[in-house]
Amino acid sequence: MRISGSRKRTAPARAKRIVRHVVVIIGALVMLYPLLWMLGSSLKPDNEIFSEPGLIPKTFQPSNYRVGWSGSGVDFGRYFLNSAFISGFSIVGAVLSCSLAGFVFARLRFRFKRVWFVAMLVTVMLPTQVVVIPQYILFHQLGWINTYLPLIVPHFLATSGFLVFLMVQFIRGIPRSLDESARIDGAGPFRTYWYIILPLLKPALVTTAIFTFEWTWNSFFEPLIYLNDPQKFTVPLGLRMFLDASQGSEWGPMLAMSTLSLIPIFVVFMVFQRLIVEGVATSGLKG
DSSP: OHHHHHHHHHHHHHHHHHHHHHHHHHHHHHHHHHHHHHHHHTTSOHHHHTTOOOSSOSSOOTHHHHHHHHSSSSOHHHHHHHHHHHHHHHHHHHHHHHHHHHHHHHHOOOTTHHHHHHHHHHGGGSOHHHHHHHHHHHHHHTTOTTSSHHHHGGGGGTOOHHHHHHHHHHHHTSOHHHHHHHHHTTOOHHHHIIIIIGGGGHHHHHHHHHHHHHHHHHOOHHHHHHOOOGGGOOHHHHHHTTOOTTTOOOHHHHHHHHHHHHHHHHHHHHHHHHHHHHHHHHHHHOO
16 A cells, blocks of 8 residues: 555656656757757758758858858868957956955945945946947047957956955855954965865855856957957957848858857856856855
8 A cells, every 4th residue: 555655646747847857858849940040951952951951951061161160261170269359357266366356345344335345236237339439439538449359458457347256255155254254364365266265165266267268259339349450359250240231141161150159158167067056056145
């Protein structure tokens, strides 16, 4: 009787799990369909991309990757190097500046601290387009137009309110007794940050690095404004070179290079996904 009763109790639970897994699988396929379509279309001739809705090409044309790599006037590897250069320095700047700003808001006491903290949070809701004209005027006066400085320097100034808030929430979960022990040993605020807090911020630092990498790698608007030389273009601007309203667009090569441009993001996410989830979860739970 006990065995049959337990089977009756577990049967509905098992059915719910099956239904839940089926729903998740269907949702995953829906989310993955655009990527699968892009991958399949990157191997199709241009005349089949929009006329044949199937994922599997009827006519395989792998030459799209060769044409796309060298067909935009500049070797596409140049765009990859430019994006990697910008993303690398942006990651370093964001990790250092946002962690330091988070330490200041979470641990130090100063006048109008709450006011500045609220002002920092307000910038999260401020659209980038609102400040683009003042920023352009400032960078133009500094002579930074057509250089990478407007794309890199702001990351060294903790301009991302979301990442600063993430750091603040994580640091608030670190026991203050560690700070007090460091203070007793004669450490000042900066030494406490560098030797005590920073080594404990690994999940939040990795999360900040990944977000910064994805934002800068996929950024199209800011490089479009500040860069004029095709030799300095990033990957999104390089993809734009395939679109020409007057002479026709090269969809096959563009989709081929779009597929390649997703590989770095995919690899980084797969390698660090555990730390990303841990950093976001712990930062959200610490109060």
